[in-house]
Amino acid sequence: MKRCCVDRLACIELPSLPLQLLLQDQPEWKGFPCAVVDQDKPNGELLWVNEKARRLGILPGMRYGSALGLSSELRAAEMPAHRIEDAVQKLVEALQKFSPYIEPCAEEPGVFWIDASGLLHLYESLDVWGSAVRKALSAIGYVSIMSVGFTRFGTYAIAKASRYKKEGAVVFADPSQELAATRRVPLLRIGLTPKTLTLLNKLAVRTVEDFLKLPAAGIKRRFGDHAHRLHQLGTGDLWAPLQPAPPPDPHERVLDLDDEEKDSEKLLFLVKRLLDPLLLRLLSKGQALLEVTCVFEQEHGETLTELIRPAEPTLDAAMLMGLVRLRLESMKVHPGVTRLVMKALGVRATVEQLRLFVEKPKRDLKAANRAIARVRAAFGNDVVVRARLENGHLPEARFSYEAMTEVPEAQPRVVPRRSLVRYFKPTPLLLPPRPAREPDGWLVRGISHGPVSRSVGPYVLSGGWWRKEVERDYYFVELKSGSLCWVYYDKRRRRWFMQGKVA
Amino acid sequence: MSAAVAVSPTKAELHAMPFVRKLDGFAEEEAIFGLELIAGRLCEVSGEAALSLTISLVLQAQERSEPVAWITDKEHAFYAPDAAANGLDLDALVLAFLPDASSKARAADQLVRSGAFGLVVIDLAAEQRLPPALVTRLLGLAQKHTTAIVFLSGHETALGSLISLRATTRRTRRAHGEFVCELVAVKDKRRAPGWKHEEVLRGPTGLY
Numbered sequence: 001m002k003r004c005c006v007d008r009l010a011c012i013e014l015p016s017l018p019l020q021l022l023l024q025d026q027p028e029w030k031g032f033p034c035a036v037v038d039q040d041k042p043n044g045e046l047l048w049v050n051e052k053a054r055r056l057g058i059l060p061g062m063r064y065g066s067a068l069g070l071s072s073e074l075r076a077a078e079m080p081a082h083r084i085e086d087a088v089q090k091l092v093e094a095l096q097k098f099s100p101y102i103e104p105c106a107e108e109p110g111v112f113w114i115d116a117s118g119l120l121h122l123y124e125s126l127d128v129w130g131s132a133v134r135k136a137l138s139a140i141g142y143v144s145i146m147s148v149g150f151t152r153f154g155t156y157a158i159a160k161a162s163r164y165k166k167e168g169a170v171v172f173a174d175p176s177q178e179l180a181a182t183r184r185v186p187l188l189r190i191g192l193t194p195k196t197l198t199l200l201n202k203l204a205v206r207t208v209e210d211f212l213k214l215p216a217a218g219i220k221r222r223f224g225d226h227a228h229r230l231h232q233l234g235t236g237d238l239w240a241p242l243q244p245a246p247p248p249d250p251h252e253r254v255l256d257l258d259d260e261e262k263d264s265e266k267l268l269f270l271v272k273r274l275l276d277p278l279l280l281r282l283l284s285k286g287q288a289l290l291e292v293t294c295v296f297e298q299e300h301g302e303t304l305t306e307l308i309r310p311a312e313p314t315l316d317a318a319m320l321m322g323l324v325r326l327r328l329e330s331m332k333v334h335p336g337v338t339r340l341v342m343k344a345l346g347v348r349a350t351v352e353q354l355r356l357f358v359e360k361p362k363r364d365l366k367a368a369n370r371a372i373a374r375v376r377a378a379f380g381n382d383v384v385v386r387a388r389l390e391n392g393h394l395p396e397a398r399f400s401y402e403a404m405t406e407v408p409e410a411q412p413r414v415v416p417r418r419s420l421v422r423y424f425k426p427t428p429l430l431l432p433p434r435p436a437r438e439p440d441g442w443l444v445r446g447i448s449h450g451p452v453s454r455s456v457g458p459y460v461l462s463g464g465w466w467r468k469e470v471e472r473d474y475y476f477v478e479l480k481s482g483s484l485c486w487v488y489y490d491k492r493r494r495r496w497f498m499q500g501k502v503a
Numbered sequence: 504m505s506a507a508v509a510v511s512p513t514k515a516e517l518h519a520m521p522f523v524r525k526l527d528g529f530a531e532e533e534a535i536f537g538l539e540l541i542a543g544r545l546c547e548v549s550g551e552a553a554l555s556l557t558i559s560l561v562l563q564a565q566e567r568s569e570p571v572a573w574i575t576d577k578e579h580a581f582y583a584p585d586a587a588a589n590g591l592d593l594d595a596l597v598l599a600f601l602p603d604a605s606s607k608a609r610a611a612d613q614l615v616r617s618g619a620f621g622l623v624v625i626d627l628a629a630e631q632r633l634p635p636a637l638v639t640r641l642l643g644l645a646q647k648h649t650t651a652i653v654f655l656s657g658h659e660t661a662l663g664s665l666i667s668l669r670a671t672t673r674r675t676r677r678a679h680g681e682f683v684c685e686l687v688a689v690k691d692k693r694r695a696p697g698w699k700h701e702e703v704l705r706g707p708t709g710l711y
Contacts (some may be wrong), residue, residue: 371617386690410595
């Protein structure tokens, strides 16, 4: 809380932005306990929950299945990352109407810092300005909280703590006032993890002031990087200037002609010269063209403006050129054109739209089939296989292999968040017994990898009672070398086994 | 429970599409470990996050309709449900189980020679020795058919001088069950080594 690159800084928070987006998509869920989950499965983790859910004891971090056990009325869905990114982008554009410098928080969607300097020439007070900002966000369906102060952490903490201010903004007249208010903010509000909060509560550290008095090195060692970063922000050690989002790109191309051009055929080629780079520009931003405006400036200052809108957003240049040609054929270009301006409006494109733009590779699947037949002939018929998912319960029953003779065209899915992949041992490796005392110095992969430094689990799996009962406690164990192993304790055999490793 | 929505790529996914990068003229320094970068080359990847980052490559290849083959042995196969959870089409992924490094390389020779594969992954596990003649042949075929050949090796040791790109990987934990997987180019015959590529991935279910 030492320095600031702007006179006045505001922080606006849209509490639980992904949840707000979910309720915009599903307005009929408003009366129910709701949550955003990372995956729509019983094992999915609750990431954000609303107040109704909190009152029922449903908290972020719980599994979806467990939460449903607490309330069968719980409504939950995933919120894809691209949807949140889109919303943040739109919010930045909405906020840019109130200040040119907006910085969205990279780690927490829904938090924005705004340069509020020099606004008193336009608004009666910063509170009035804050009201205008919040009204504008409310008009597009968002709930927000705002504080205006002098520092990044101060405004952030105050915005987080001022949940019940119905309109306007919390405005501080001088930095000392902001500092005093920030120090009183309960730790509960500043985004620390529940585990860290519990530990700090045991140490009677309950406010920002108490927290900032703790030594930074100790915070890092005992509570991890996230808490350390917040501490550094609070003390001002992590000071950084406001990093505003760039202003919107107009997607505009201009061509000045040396001589006037009346021939519509030649104009068509000139349009193509401008259209291709515009499409590439849109493509690089993951957008497709919604509409394009062609402005033909003629001699004597007259202009012809034509709006061309395809049936659906596209990146297909040939189709667009067809539309432009039809329009040019019906136009009377007299006197000749001396300047051509093209403005494109893009919308976010789907993967399919982007894929259409790409040259298809010329791979011959029949040649692939012949190649795998040769491999089978050389090494045996069961050598070439494909994996197939099964409805099993135990890890080894969740997939199988089947012989492969033909290679179909791949149909990959787009998933919101990708995950680490494990190696799987079909014959689990017997591990040395785990010593009974903690810290046990258990050497799972020998002395070179060091002992187990952290374990996550147990995840109990049991089944097969109708044939040969299996009862296993699965753990992820992290070794001192950084290696992450997937192990289990077989309760019936009283032995530890390695099922695989994360790599 | 979730409504079907048109899926748009995220910024990271977009950047991972090599054609986008090429068309937009991204800076050369902004290296993205993608299919475009390694097409027609032999590449060796090792380290803590080698498997996960290679699975990302397979996904990229499938998105570009490039057939992919994964050659390994049964004791070093990836866990298929994890791959499927990353969006991979398992039906279209050719898996070949061969017992030793030499057989793996000979099977790869047959597959790459067909010109039908865009990416061939050879998981060598702990084995490091490959007959140089086979590696030379694979290099010639990879260049001829613009096929990317990725060797997954257990150690950071060199497979040989014919490897065009050698990279090590590192995995670090971030908050909320996220892991940063970083790939560092140790050797790159087409540019200066030392460039990095990062992906943020979730832990498998249960790992936070």
